Amino acid sequence: MDVTAATVIGILIYLAAAPVVGGLLAGADRVVSARMQGRYGPPLLQPFYDVLKLWQKENIVVNRQQKVYILGFFVFVVIAGCILFGGGDLLLAVFALTLASVFLIVAAYSTFSPYAHIGAEREMIQMVSYEPMVILTVVGMYMATGSFSSVDIARHDGMLFLHLPFIFLGFLFILTIKFRKSPFDISMSHHAHQEIVRGLTTEFSGRDLALIEIAHWYENVFLLGMVYLFFAPVPVVAVIVTLAAYFLEVFIDNNNARLKWQHALASSWAVTLVLGVSNVVLLAFR
Amino acid sequence: MQALLLFLILFPAAVAFLLLAAPKGRARQTVVSVSAAVIAAASIILAALVLGRGAPVYFAAGGHAVDLLIFAAELALGVIVTVISLRRKQYLAMALMLAGLIMTVVYEVWLANTVHAENNLFADNLSVVMTLIIGVIGSLIAFFALGYMEEYHRHHEDVPDRSNFFFFIVFAFLGAMNGLIFANNLVWLFFFWEVTTFCSFFLIGYGRDAVAVRNSFLALKLNLCGGLAFSAALFFLTLNAHTISLSELHDLPGGAVLLPVALLAFAGLTKSAQMPFSAWLLGAMVAPTPVSALLHSSTMVKAGVYLVIRLSPVFAYVDGGKTVGLFVALVGAVTFLLTSCMAISQNDAKRVLAYSTIANLGLIIVCAGIGNHKLAWAAVMLVIFHAIAKSLLFLSVGTAEHVIGSRRIESMDGLAGYLPRVAAGMVVGIAGMFLAPFGMLISKWATLEGLVDANPILTIFVAFGSAVTLMFWVKWLGKILIVKSAPENVETHVPRTQALTLAVLSVMTAGVCVLFPLISKYVLEPFIFETYRQIYWQDMNNIATLLIMMATVVVLTVPLVFPGKRERHFRPQYLAGANLAEKEKFHGAMGQDIQISLKSLYLQGIFGESRLFPLGVLSTLILIIIMLGVVV
Numbered sequence: 033m034d035v036t037a038a039t040v041i042g043i044l045i046y047l048a049a050a051p052v053v054g055g056l057l058a059g060a061d062r063v064v065s066a067r068m069q070g071r072y073g074p075p076l077l078q079p080f081y082d083v084l085k086l087w088q089k090e091n092i093v094v095n096r097q098q099k100v101y102i103l104g105f106f107v108f109v110v111i112a113g114c115i116l117f118g119g120g121d122l123l124l125a126v127f128a129l130t131l132a133s134v135f136l137i138v139a140a141y142s143t144f145s146p147y148a149h150i151g152a153e154r155e156m157i158q159m160v161s162y163e164p165m166v167i168l169t170v171v172g173m174y175m176a177t178g179s180f181s182s183v184d185i186a187r188h189d190g191m192l193f194l195h196l197p198f199i200f201l202g203f204l205f206i207l208t209i210k211f212r213k214s215p216f217d218i219s220m221s222h223h224a225h226q227e228i229v230r231g232l233t234t235e236f237s238g239r240d241l242a243l244i245e246i247a248h249w250y251e252n253v254f255l256l257g258m259v260y261l262f263f264a265p266v267p268v269v270a271v272i273v274t275l276a277a278y279f280l281e282v283f284i285d286n287n288n289a290r291l292k293w294q295h296a297l298a299s300s301w302a303v304t305l306v307l308g309v310s311n312v313v314l315l316a317f318r
Numbered sequence: 319m320q321a322l323l324l325f326l327i328l329f330p331a332a333v334a335f336l337l338l339a340a341p342k343g344r345a346r347q348t349v350v351s352v353s354a355a356v357i358a359a360a361s362i363i364l365a366a367l368v369l370g371r372g373a374p375v376y377f378a379a380g381g382h383a384v385d386l387l388i389f390a391a392e393l394a395l396g397v398i399v400t401v402i403s404l405r406r407k408q409y410l411a412m413a414l415m416l417a418g419l420i421m422t423v424v425y426e427v428w429l430a431n432t433v434h435a436e437n438n439l440f441a442d443n444l445s446v447v448m449t450l451i452i453g454v455i456g457s458l459i460a461f462f463a464l465g466y467m468e469e470y471h472r473h474h475e476d477v478p479d480r481s482n483f484f485f486f487i488v489f490a491f492l493g494a495m496n497g498l499i500f501a502n503n504l505v506w507l508f509f510f511w512e513v514t515t516f517c518s519f520f521l522i523g524y525g526r527d528a529v530a531v532r533n534s535f536l537a538l539k540l541n542l543c544g545g546l547a548f549s550a551a552l553f554f555l556t557l558n559a560h561t562i563s564l565s566e567l568h569d570l571p572g573g574a575v576l577l578p579v580a581l582l583a584f585a586g587l588t589k590s591a592q593m594p595f596s597a598w599l600l601g602a603m604v605a606p607t608p609v610s611a612l613l614h615s616s617t618m619v620k621a622g623v624y625l626v627i628r629l630s631p632v633f634a635y636v637d638g639g640k641t642v643g644l645f646v647a648l649v650g651a652v653t654f655l656l657t658s659c660m661a662i663s664q665n666d667a668k669r670v671l672a673y674s675t676i677a678n679l680g681l682i683i684v685c686a687g688i689g690n691h692k693l694a695w696a697a698v699m700l701v702i703f704h705a706i707a708k709s710l711l712f713l714s715v716g717t718a719e720h721v722i723g724s725r726r727i728e729s730m731d732g733l734a735g736y737l738p739r740v741a742a743g744m745v746v747g748i749a750g751m752f753l754a755p756f757g758m759l760i761s762k763w764a765t766l767e768g769l770v771d772a773n774p775i776l777t778i779f780v781a782f783g784s785a786v787t788l789m790f791w792v793k794w795l796g797k798i799l800i801v802k803s804a805p806e807n808v809e810t811h812v813p814r815t816q817a818l819t820l821a822v823l824s825v826m827t828a829g830v831c832v833l834f835p836l837i838s839k840y841v842l843e844p845f846i847f848e849t850y851r852q853i854y855w856q857d858m859n860n861i862a863t864l865l866i867m868m869a870t871v872v873v874l875t876v877p878l879v880f881p882g883k884r885e886r887h888f889r890p891q892y893l894a895g896a897n898l899a900e901k902e903k904f905h906g907a908m909g910q911d912i913q914i915s916l917k918s919l920y921l922q923g924i925f926g927e928s929r930l931f932p933l934g935v936l937s938t939l940i941l942i943i944i945m946l947g948v949v950v
Contacts, residue, residue, distance in 0.1 A: 092889050095801035096881040104874045111867060121860050123763055127754035128867060134753060134792055141796030144732070144902065145891035149916045152796060156789050157919070163785035164778075167766070171777045174770050235891055297924075301782075309778055316774045 038183070039118045046117035046253070047110070054249025055079045057256075061282050068286045079245070086242035094143040094235050101139030102240045106247040108132035113254040119183030122170045129254065132247070133159055136232065143235040151232030155219035157293045161300040162206035168308035172199040173261065175315040182257075186264040193262040195315065200262050202307035204277060206300055210255050211278075212248070213285035216296045223290075252278075320377040322364050323439055323500050326449060330357055330493035337485040350464055350485060354457035357492065361453025365446040372844060374442035376502065376565070384438075388509045389426050393419065395516055399538070408535045414542040418512070421549040425505075429556045435503035435563045443845035447698060448499040448624055451705045454826075456492045456616040458819050462713050463488065463608035465813035469720050470606050477525050484524060488612065491517040495617045499624060504555065504562045508548050511585070511621065515541040518618050521609040522602045533601030540598045544588030544622075551581035564628060572637035579632045579639070580949045582625060583646045583687075584942065590622025590679045593653040594935035594942075599676060603668045607716025610668060614675045615709035620701060623682045627697050630689030631849055638949075639689075644773070645945035647687030649938045651779035654680030656934040658783045659925040661790040667715045667725045670790055671708065674751065677783065678704050678758065684776060685765055691850035692768035695842055696761045702837070703757035706830060707750035710823035714743040717820065721811045728917060733798045735805035740812060741798050743820040748798075750827045752791045755867035757831050786925070793918045800916075803901035832868060835861050 059076040066073020093099060112128035115121065133155065140152035174180050176195040177188040185192070193200055209216040214223065220231035233241060256274045263270035291299075333353040340346045368375065396419040403412035441449075467481045494513035501507035515538065523534030555562055559574035567575055591599035602613055613619060626646065633643025654677045661673035678700060685697035717740050718733065719725040734741040750757035762784060769777045809817075830837065838856055846854045890897045893904040898911060906912045 090887060092887045094889065094891050096886065097799070097801055097878055100874055100877045104871075107870055107874070108867075111870065115863060120863055121857070123766060124754070124860060124863055127759060127763065130788065131754045131867075134788075134795070137792055138796050138799050142799050142801045143891050144800045144802055144914070144916065145893075146914060146916060147892060147894075153793070153919050156792055159792075160785045160789050163788065164781040167781035167784065168778065171766070171770050171774065171781070174767075175774055180767060229892065229894070304782075312774050312778060 036119075042117040042119060043114045046113050050113060050250045050253040051246055054246075054252045055083070057252060057278060058249060061278075064279065064282055065286055068283075079249075083242045083245050086237075086245070087239055089238040091238040091240070093237075093240070094145065097142050098139050098235070099240055101135050101142060102236065102243055104135035105132050105139065106243045106250075108135060109247040109250050109254070113250050113257070116182050116254055116257050119181055121180045122173065122182055122185070123167075123180055125182070125254075126166050126170060129251070130159070130163070132251075136244070140232045140235070145235045147229035147234040148232060150228060151219045151230075151234065154293055155232055157297055158209050158216065158219055161216075161297045162209045165202050165206045165300065165304040165308050168304060168312060169196075169199050169203045169258070172196045172308075172311055172315060175312065182261065185261055189265065191263055191265050196262065196311055198307040198311035198314075202303050202311075203258065203262075204280070205303045205307075207255060207259070207277065208281055208284055209296065209300065211252060211281050211285075213281050215284075215288040215291040216300075217285075217290060218293050218296055221290060319364070319367050319375060319441070320379055320439070322360060322367070323377065323441060324379065326357070326360055326364065326453065326496040327493050327500065329353070329360070330489045330496065334486045334489035334493065337489060338482055340482070342479075342481065346482075346485065347464055350460055353489070354461045358454045358457045361449040361496075364441065365450055368441050368446050369443065369840060369844075374440055374565070374848065376437035377439040378437055379439045385430065385505070388506060389422070389430075392422055392509050392512060395513065396422070399516055399519070403535070403538075406531060406535065408538075411535050411539050411542065414539055414546065418542060418545050418549060421546065421553075425549070425552060425556075429553065430505070433556050433560055433562055435505075435561075437563070437565075438503040438506055439500045440502040440565060441500055442848065443841050444624075444627065444698060445499050447702060447841060448620070449496060451616045451620065451702070452492055452495045452499070455705055455709050455823075456495070456612065458822060459608050459611045459616065459709060459713070460485070460488050460492070462611075462816055462819040463606075465815035466608055466716060466720075467606065469813065473720060474525070477527075480524065484521070484606075487517050487520045488608070491521070491612065491617050495621060498621050502564050504552060504564055507564065507625075508545075508552060511548060511589070511625075512545055514589075514618055514621055515545060518602070518613055521613070522605045524605055524609065527604075530604045533598070533604050536601050537598035540588055540595045544585035544595075547581040547588070548585040551578035551585070554578040554581070567629070568631035568635055570636070572639065575632060575636060576638055576642055576949045579629055579636075580642050580945055583629055583642070584946070586622045586626040586629070587646070587649060587683070587942070588622070590619045590626070590683065591676050592622075592649055592680060592683060593656065593676075593938040596653070596657065596676050596934075600669065600672050603666075603672055607668070607712055607719070610671070611709045611712035611716070614671065614712060615705045619675065619679055620705065623679055623686065623697070623701060626683055626686040627694065627701075630686040630694055630697070632689075633687060634689035634850070641948055642945055643687045643689055645687075645941050645948070647684045647773070647776060649941050649945075650680040650683030650687055651776050651783075652680075652934060652937050652941065653677065654684065655779045655783040655786075656930050658786045658790075660927050660930050662786060662925040663920050663922050663927060664790070665726050665728055665920060667727050667730070667794070668712070670727065670794065671711055671715065674787070674790070675704070675708060677787070678708075678751075681762065681765060681780070681783075684780070685768070688769070688772045688776070690768065690772055691846045691852040691854055693765065693772065694850060695838070695846055695854050696764035696768055698842055698845070699761035699764065699834070699838070700758065702830060703750060703761060706823060706827050707747045707757055710743055710820065710827055711747035711751070713816070713823065714740050714747060714820055717812055717816050718744075721808055727794050727797055730794075730797050731916070732800040732802040732805060734800075735802055736808050737812070738807065739809055739817060740820065743824050744798055745795065746824045746827050748791050748795050749871075750831065752787050755831075755864040755871070757827065760831070760834055760864065797918065832865070 058079040109132045112125045115125035137152045140148040177185045221227045259274045259277045260270045400415045494510045497510035519538040555578040588595045633639045657673045657677040664670045682697045682700045685693035843854050895904040895906045
């Protein structure tokens with residue numbers, strides 16, 4: 033087996049740095065959002081304080097199994113990131129992320145709570161909404177570079193964005209769903225005013241909720257890593273675009289109310305069909 | 319080895335006749351159990367012999383007398399079916415059967431003596447895969463049926479007990495399937511092909527009520543259409559190409575072989591229930607559950623995809639074959655996407671399984687239609703994983719149905735609580751059907767990676783189809799794993815034969831997931847090299863990642879199965895009202911006590927059958943017409 037040092041280093045950096053970066057981004061998100069809304073807002077490190085506090089809370093559960101499922105969610109989000117940052121197969125990373133989401137949904141189902149149930153069903157709709165675009169993104173990356181391996185894609189000469197402009201836009205679109213931002217934060221929203229109780233996470237508390245939050249940070253870094261790949265040959269540009277993409281989502285979040293799930297499904301499939309498919313077709317007949 | 323091959327075809331047939339005579343009870347149990355074990359053992363021995371040889375083996379087997387015997391049997395069966403159709407006033411079925419008979423007779427009189435297959439039988443690694451599926455899974459299903467059929471008749475007192483006939487057909491089916499996969503002579507293959515059509519006809523009609531009769535004739539009619547196409551292919555092959563050997567097809571010039579191959583592919587599409595022919599497989603659900611399991615996993619539909627996989631070198635390498643193959647693949651792709659969508663709208667577990675079967679067969683057809691070496695690998699892997707996981711799922715649903723009195727997914731809330739082992743079987747099967755890092759997903763992944771190289775447009779179908787696949791499996795999985803308060807375990811109601819079969823199939827499902835690199839190395843890769851002259855190469859890093867993921871899931875299931883006794887702060891779920899002492903009940907705002915019940919989304923308005931089925935029939939019909947138009 034050829035586990036190079038680079039793979040190990042990549043994975044270790046991801047494991048250590050992703051929660052820090054993800055947490056900081058979440059903090060920056062809250063600061064920026066507050067400014068947009070004319071509030072002073074929390075300090076940059078607030079997400080860390082929140083997680084720390086959750087961690088110390090009394091652990092209340094509905095059943096014994098839910099903690100295991102949530103752990104599964106966390107572990108597979110991390111594994112997905114390890115595959116991406118370890119130079120592995122992108123499709124496999126995407127599938128690992130899917131498995132993680134399935135764990136989260138099953139956790140919500142297991143509680144037999146009406147509010148978590150609604151959240152879980154909506155989470156499923158979200159998966160159906162974004163999954164085709166995610167797969168087509170990876171397909172497009174392969175068509176442009178001839179490899180599914182993230183390291184080969186990153187080292188490919190020439191900027192992927194130039195081959196995949198429409199796929200990039202489509203990916204940005206579904207990123208709103210994956211980041212759980214309005215208007216597509218339909219399964220669990222951090223805007224309390226538009227949530228039915230607490231959606232998917234209604235029955236989770238304490239450490240479980242903290243774990244979900246940390247997993248979310250890991251997941252965000254994973255997704256931003258995908259954005260980075262589009263511009264990988266010029267790291268400066270790539271970092272700027274990645275950050276810009278994140279704050280674009282924050283901006284969208286603050287300018288939209290939540291839409292119905294029907295709209296999430298219809299619009300993301302339409303975007304996938306128009307942007308994703310046209311780009312794949314263009315590459316195929318290049 | 320030739321003797322063993324013939325044994326695998328003739329022994330099940332002989333057992334079938336024995337079972338027709340054997341009385342119910344102990345005698346039947348012994349015969350079925352022993353012969354199931356013998357068939358499984360024989361197929362494993364054959365597998366070992368063929369794999370040890372490392373190259374396809376051909377056998378002359380038979381001669382003029384055998385050809386005549388097969389012709390006579392075909393004639394006799396055809397006449398029987400014609401008479402039955404006449405008695406049931408199914409004139410279309412009768413006409414199709416008569417047309418088939420006439421073609422068979424004309425062929426025999428006019429052409430049969432002009433061409434001979436040097437080798438009537440053969441066995442290679444693909445045959446090994448198929449015979450293991452038939453011999454092991456098929457036999458297990460027969461064994462499962464022992465307990466199930468007794469229960470079935472206890473639950474359906476209006477259905478006359480013809481279980482002798484039932485077991486007769488089941489074993490005849492296994493024999494015919496073995497004949498089908500070992501036949502190199504296409505005339506022989508056609509005979510077994512028709513026998514499987516008749517067997518499925520009899521099994522679907524087992525209940526003899528109006529719906530069963532109607533659906534059995536629907537299956538008969540659609541499959542006879544495929545039979546007619548097959549028959550026509552024989553004519554064209556004999557006349558234009560002067561051969562009836564399956565193994566010679568891909569060496570023939572395009573002009574001679576494309577039309578018959580397109581017709582054979584048509585036959586394959588009917589048998590594997592692709593759109594527009596899917597209706598028969600959905601109708602087949604009226605039969606007892608072991609029939610569904612048999613039709614969906616180890617026999618019948620697998621015969622269809624088997625034939626198309628055999629044709630794939632023609633699509634890939636013969637001049638002009640690519641165009642034909644592309645249309646075959648497109649039919650598969652449309653079927654995969656639309657049936658996956660329709661599965662979301664279904665509540666009946668067996669119907670969900672049926673749609674998912676059609677969808678997965680569609681994916682196999684996509685792979686076989688393009689037919690390069692990577693996709694051939696994916697296709698065979700799909701066949702293996704699907705056969706095991708799907709039989710497990712059907713049998714679990716059938717078992718649960720007898721205990722809870724329903725096979726609606728909505729009534730499986732918290733199944734894991736009161737039928738833990740059956741539910742475990744279902745969970746393993748479902749995970750094997752769609753979740754990374756297990757079974758089907760491994761091959762779906764290979765399919766995607768293969769398609770990007772061959773024809774990226776087809777990946778679009780797979781991308782959308784896989785996404786909707788997630789939804790219907792996850793919501794079912796979620797339902798099973800709901801945790802309700804203190805359910806009573808009712809597992810003791812499950813007959814032993816059934817529990818044993820489910821356990822074996824669960825272990826097998828998990829086993830092939832873990833062992834897939836070895837299956838690939840020792841079974842598939844030699845076959846791919848032999849057929850396509852290309853080396854299939856597995857990326858060891860990816861395999862390692864998959865195995866790590868599998869291990870992680872296994873570690874996670876430990877605390878699920880053995881939750882431990884640690885004290886936790888349990889609170890009932892939030893119900894926006896005062897929870898009552900009785901769990902899952904609350905005092906609502908209007909002053910009354912409410913028992914909660916949760917229902918899933920079925921999205922009828924978006925993915926309903928009435929919307930999508932006609933669309934699928936129309937589009938695939940157009941594709942098939944173009945495919946046939948291209949070669950004519």
